[in-house]
Amino acid sequence: TPEPVKVTITGGAGNIGYALSFMIGGGRLLGPDQPIDLTLLEIPQAEKALTGTVMELQDAALPLLNSVRGSTDQADGFKGCHIALLVGAKPRGKGMVRADLLKANGAIFKSQAGYIQDNAHPDVKIVVVGNPANTNAAIIAEFAPKIPKSNITALTRLDLNRSLNQISSRLNIPVRDVKNVVIWGNHSKTQFPDIKNAEAVINGQTTPVPNVITDQNWLANTFIPTVQQRGAAIIKARGKSSAASAASAVCDHIYSWWVGTAPGQIVSMAVMSDGSYGIPKGLCFSFPVTCKNGKWTIVQGLNISDSFSQERIQATLKELVSEKDIAVSHLR
Numbered sequence: 001t002p003e004p005v006k007v008t009i010t011g012g013a014g015n016i017g018y019a020l021s022f023m024i025g026g027g028r029l030l031g032p033d034q035p036i037d038l039t040l041l042e043i044p045q046a047e048k049a050l051t052g053t054v055m056e057l058q059d060a061a062l063p064l065l066n067s068v069r070g071s072t073d074q075a076d077g078f079k080g081c082h083i084a085l086l087v088g089a090k091p092r093g094k095g096m097v098r099a100d101l102l103k104a105n106g107a108i109f110k111s112q113a114g115y116i117q118d119n120a121h122p123d124v125k126i127v128v129v130g131n132p133a134n135t136n137a138a139i140i141a142e143f144a145p146k147i148p149k150s151n152i153t154a155l156t157r158l159d160l161n162r163s164l165n166q167i168s169s170r171l172n173i174p175v176r177d178v179k180n181v182v183i184w185g186n187h188s189k190t191q192f193p194d195i196k197n198a199e200a201v202i203n204g205q206t207t208p209v210p211n212v213i214t215d216q217n218w219l220a221n222t223f224i225p226t227v228q229q230r231g232a233a234i235i236k237a238r239g240k241s242s243a244a245s246a247a248s249a250v251c252d253h254i255y256s257w258w259v260g261t262a263p264g265q266i267v268s269m270a271v272m273s274d275g276s277y278g279i280p281k282g283l284c285f286s287f288p289v290t291c292k293n294g295k296w297t298i299v300q301g302l303n304i305s306d307s308f309s310q311e312r313i314q315a316t317l318k319e320l321v322s323e324k325d326i327a328v329s330h331l332r
Ligand code: NAX
Pocket: 010, 011, 012, 013, 014, 015, 016, 017, 041, 042, 043, 046, 087, 088, 089, 090, 091, 108, 128, 129, 130, 131, 133, 155, 156, 158, 159, 187, 231, 241, 242, 243, 246
C-alpha cells in the first residue's frame, strides 16, 4: 500500500466537515487504495463537537483511515499536511452586512495563510470552501507567498454538479451522461454556468447540449438563476445549508486534481488567474480545467466573446474585484 497522505479539514466538526470526513474515509477523495491520515482542525469553541466527531470516525473503523485526530491548534493542525480542505469560516451573523463578513474572513484567512505556509508540506494543495470562497483563496495567495499559486483553489464544483443535475433533468437522462458545463467566475449569485461546450449522451450518441436545448429563454431565465440561487433554495427546503452535496463536490474537486480528469472531461475549478481569458492575475476565478499528474491546466480557446457571455463574465469579474478590495484593503 502507498504511504498515507495527510489531509486536514478546517471546520471539521461543522455541517460539511461531518459529511466530508466520512466520504474521505470511504475513499471518495483520493480513490479506494490511498490510506489517509486525517486531521480535523477546529476553533477552541467547537472542541466538544470536535471530540464527538473524531469519536464517531474512529468508531466507524474505516480501513482507509490510517489515523484520525482532532486539533484546535492551527500550527499543529496543518503540520505536514499534503491537502488542506478549508471549510471553516465565519458565518454571517445578525446585523452583519456583506462588507463585515468580507473583512472578518479576510482577517481569518490572512492568519491561516501564515500557519499553512509555515507548517504544511511545501507542495500542499489547498481548496477553499468557506465563503466568500474565491476571495478567501485570493487572500491565502497574497499572504502565503511561498505556496505556489497553482496550489491554491476554491470550490465551484458544487455549482458544476448542480448544473449537470439541471441539464440532465431537462433532457430526462442520467446525470452521468452530461458533462463539460463550465462555471465561470465567483462562487456566488453572479457565477456564469455556461452550457455552450456541454455534451450529453442521447440514444447512445454524444451530442452538443446546445443542439438539444435551444430554448434561450429557459437558459437565461430558468437554468442560470436556478444554479445561481440553488444554495438559497436548499436552505429554504432543508432549513440548513447544503452539506453533503458540498462535501461530495469537495471530493470530486480533489479527486480530479489528484488523480486526473477522464479523457474529454472538462471540470471547473476556481484557480488563481494566470491572465487567461483576460481575467487579471491575483483574482481567484472559476475556469474550465483539465487535470493530469496533480496539475490543472486552464482549457484555452473556448468562445465567450458573444454579448450574452461577456455581460455575465464582466459582472462576476466586477464582483470579485470589489470583494478583494473590501477584504484586503484593511489588512495590508
Ligand atoms: P458550519 O457552521 O456548520 O461549520 C463550520 C465549522 O467551521 C464550525 O464547526 C466552526 O467551528 C468552524 N470554524 C469556523 N472558523 C474556523 C477557523 N478559523 N478554523 C477552523 N474552524 C473554523 O458551516 P458549514 O455548513 O459546514 O459550511 C462551512 C462553509 O462552507 C461556510 O462558509 C459556507 O458558506 C460554505 N459553503 C461553501 C460552498 C461552496 O460551494 N464553496 C457550498 C456550501 C457552503 O455553503
